[in-house]
Amino acid sequence: MRTTRARKLRFTRKLLAWWARAARDLPWRRTRDPYRVLVSEFMLQQTQVSRVAEYYPRFLERFPNLEALARARPRTVREAWDGLGYYARASNLHALARVVSNDLDGALPDHPAELIKLPGIGPYTAGAVASFAYEKPVPAVDTNVRRVILRVFFGDDRQRPSRERLTRQRFIPTSRIWALADALVPKTGKRAWKFNQAIMELGALICVARKPKCPECPVRPVCRTGKTRRTDA
Numbered sequence: 001m002r003t004t005r006a007r008k009l010r011f012t013r014k015l016l017a018w019w020a021r022a023a024r025d026l027p028w029r030r031t032r033d034p035y036r037v038l039v040s041e042f043m044l045q046q047t048q049v050s051r052v053a054e055y056y057p058r059f060l061e062r063f064p065n066l067e068a069l070a071r072a073r074p075r076t077v078r079e080a081w082d083g084l085g086y087y088a089r090a091s092n093l094h095a096l097a098r099v100v101s102n103d104l105d106g107a108l109p110d111h112p113a114e115l116i117k118l119p120g121i122g123p124y125t126a127g128a129v130a131s132f133a134y135e136k137p138v139p140a141v142d143t144n145v146r147r148v149i150l151r152v153f154f155g156d157d158r159q160r161p162s163r164e165r166l167t168r169q170r171f172i173p174t175s176r177i178w179a180l181a182d183a184l185v186p187k188t189g190k191r192a193w194k195f196n197q198a199i200m201e202l203g204a205l206i207c208v209a210r211k212p213k214c215p216e217c218p219v220r221p222v223c224r225t226g227k228t229r230r231t232d233a
């Protein structure tokens, strides 16, 4: 199905209006410091927001900038990460700090194509850091964003395709989701920043995985899935 420009714009307008009144005040949203944004993104991979909010300030107090982290001993970094789990993230973050400090004069790149070459950074984190630290108009598709895009524009929750769906080749390829996300992101930095934050927030608070809250959803009038759902049950 073709997604018209008017529909994309309507979606973006409704999403941003909702964001303006419903966004959570989270510490990493108050900064554009690349190092601080980077730390938050590493922590948020596989960890709940409430838990990250607890550990984030402590970690930054111990390692206030990228140089401090680069100079630290692996054991110290591991200790500071203690309680967050998935320790590979801590060692990747540490390795990244050392690469940036040694090879890039301490400056974290601002483009996804450069960011993705660094340890522990995949397509989502590359987009997120470019957008949230540097306000670049690039997409950042995580699980929440993917789910929202699938439900709104494809009218089905195909993020977990059944065997039958795969057989029928109805699975929407990742490249198509990214292309649509790219087309949706506003082309001015501040709006791009807001859009990426807002679509993630919608996936985290309203368009949740198990029981999407369609009746209270701000983008329901333009959502192919929501329009056909009578309740949020």
Ligand code: SF4
Pocket: 148, 151, 152, 206, 207, 208, 212, 213, 214, 217, 218, 219, 220, 223, 224, 225, 226, 227
């Ligand atoms: S209307 Fe429902 S399915 Fe559509 S984006 Fe909102 S919560 Fe998700």
